[in-house]
Amino acid sequence: MRYELYYWPSIQGRGEFIRLALEDAGADYVDVARRSRGMEAMIKILENKSRAQPFAPPFLRAGRLLIGQTANILHYLGPRIGLAPRGEPARLWLHQLQLTIADWLVEVHDTHHPIGAGLYYEQQKKEAKRRSLDFRRHRLPKFLHYFERVLREEKRITYVHLSLFQMVEGLRYAFPRTMHRLEPKYPKLIETHDRVAERPRLAAYLASKRRIAFNREGIFRHYPELDAG
Amino acid sequence: MRYELYYWPSIQGRGEFIRLALEDAGADYVDVARRSRGMEAMIKILENKSRAQPFAPPFLRAGRLLIGQTANILHYLGPRIGLAPRGEPARLWLHQLQLTIADWLVEVHDTHHPIGAGLYYEQQKKEAKRRSLDFRRHRLPKFLHYFERVLREEKRITYVHLSLFQMVEGLRYAFPRTMHRLEPKYPKLIETHDRVAERPRLAAYLASKRRIAFNREGIFRHYPELDAG
Numbered sequence: 001m002r003y004e005l006y007y008w009p010s011i012q013g014r015g016e017f018i019r020l021a022l023e024d025a026g027a028d029y030v031d032v033a034r035r036s037r038g039m040e041a042m043i044k045i046l047e048n049k050s051r052a053q054p055f056a057p058p059f060l061r062a063g064r065l066l067i068g069q070t071a072n073i074l075h076y077l078g079p080r081i082g083l084a085p086r087g088e089p090a091r092l093w094l095h096q097l098q099l100t101i102a103d104w105l106v107e108v109h110d111t112h113h114p115i116g117a118g119l120y121y122e123q124q125k126k127e128a129k130r131r132s133l134d135f136r137r138h139r140l141p142k143f144l145h146y147f148e149r150v151l152r153e154e155k156r157i158t159y160v161h162l163s164l165f166q167m168v169e170g171l172r173y174a175f176p177r178t179m180h181r182l183e184p185k186y187p188k189l190i191e192t193h194d195r196v197a198e199r200p201r202l203a204a205y206l207a208s209k210r211r212i213a214f215n216r217e218g219i220f221r222h223y224p225e226l227d228a229g
Numbered sequence: 230m231r232y233e234l235y236y237w238p239s240i241q242g243r244g245e246f247i248r249l250a251l252e253d254a255g256a257d258y259v260d261v262a263r264r265s266r267g268m269e270a271m272i273k274i275l276e277n278k279s280r281a282q283p284f285a286p287p288f289l290r291a292g293r294l295l296i297g298q299t300a301n302i303l304h305y306l307g308p309r310i311g312l313a314p315r316g317e318p319a320r321l322w323l324h325q326l327q328l329t330i331a332d333w334l335v336e337v338h339d340t341h342h343p344i345g346a347g348l349y350y351e352q353q354k355k356e357a358k359r360r361s362l363d364f365r366r367h368r369l370p371k372f373l374h375y376f377e378r379v380l381r382e383e384k385r386i387t388y389v390h391l392s393l394f395q396m397v398e399g400l401r402y403a404f405p406r407t408m409h410r411l412e413p414k415y416p417k418l419i420e421t422h423d424r425v426a427e428r429p430r431l432a433a434y435l436a437s438k439r440r441i442a443f444n445r446e447g448i449f450r451h452y453p454e455l456d457a458g
Contacts (some may be wrong), residue, residue: 096283096296
């Protein structure tokens, strides 16, 4: 089956968690909005008033299905592309982990946008400094600690491992000083990151133009003042 | 099967979305942490170092399964307790809606805690006012509008309808002025709320002592200053 991924074409964002899974699996997919007139196609779906649509990108077309919400898409794709077992207990467990990553990602986003997603960073810089401090001191270690523990039991690579790779990549970009200090405490997480990065199809993807660079429009953003103090 | 729900005993919080489903279905369940020594049992699971556990309450024990993340629990329970169809397309659609409700709920929480969940409200009151203003003006109407549209197509009551009932209840408690002004624009949502409230088992639950009252420890909190301006 050829999958159609719909997501903003100029950022990694939430779509990247799906791109990583599709790329690692060598799945047949189109990153629709990065093609000519693809943004129009995406907006047309979102604004289709004749029937209810997903709330926001990313969403995935798989045959007749249109699936929204990143973790839901990975839950669907996992067993189909060899990145999750087929049994329900294992799928529920992985999905729970992915939903916890989703919660973590919201907190990363809110470090630079604690007041409103519709406002510029500069309009909430003071609040962003306070929130980032709280995130770096309390929340970030809590999530890192949790997944370090989880990874002790997960031997086989799944879409959750790919997502954890992405979290480490993004956090290194956004908070290099903090991550430099914290990483030695979480060897299993870093080992997983490295192991994922070496997978042949993923390594090829990361070196290709299909991998969009981190930038200040995405979820992970580097503002030095949010990584200090 | 007797389900065991684990959640904080003094708030509605995220656990309430599961309580509503179990109660409406007339399911056999125990609200463990509200029983004698139940908090100890819950903490013991969370702190069990011998194997990985859910990140946080709520979680549900169903036979040998221990399932975390509210939306994941409802995804599991839905078809088993008659609150979701069994087919995968319908389940994926409902789950996506539930995950959008989860996103919405985080934004509600962050109106009073925009800087850090570990800080008191009073320590972030100024930021909370700014975030609440943005939420009431931009985000709240966006979510209400989305679900108003969705409900036009959903005839049969599912766990998503119960969750939308809870969102309306909570928002009325937290933002009475704002909701008074906005509600007339979303008749389908209010009709759904009322229809859910009248379901016999749910009405009995809501009138019972099992229904914890809204309070200033939960996710929905009423601070008049966050509902004005």
